[in-house]
Amino acid sequence: MFLSTLEIQSIIEQKMLPAVCTCSMEADQSLTIRVCDCVTGKVDLVATHVPLWTLDSPHAIASLVADMRHEIEAHKGIQPTLFS
Template sequence: MNLSPLEIQSIIERSFLPSVCTCSMAPDQSLTIRVCDCMTGQVDLIATHVPLWKLDTVHGIATLVAEMRQQIESHKGAQPPIYH
């Protein structure tokens, strides 16, 4: 499957609704993904240096989202974790 970087970003951002999720692309073709609580604006998680090539399949994206959701749930109320 050949998803464009914009499609990958859109899928990830929608996967965290109703939370606010933003993805930004680094020059090295990695993503920084930031997930914030939609009501408080508190940062729930920041994932850095996520290789774009690992997200070129639905399975790759689903795995990343599941891991990030698990990290968010395990750290509720604490400082936002940084996921690598």
């Protein structure tokens, strides 16, 4: 299954709701994903160098989102998490 970059970004951003999530494409065809608390605006997680080519199925995207949510929960109240 092949998803476009915009579809992948949209799915990730929607799955991270209610947090504010933004995805940006880097020159090396990887994603940088930034997740902020919807109330405080505090940065909860920044995932860099996420290889776009590995996000080739809904399951792969769901696994990434689950991993990011786990990292956010594990580090609540601590400095923003860098996840790569």
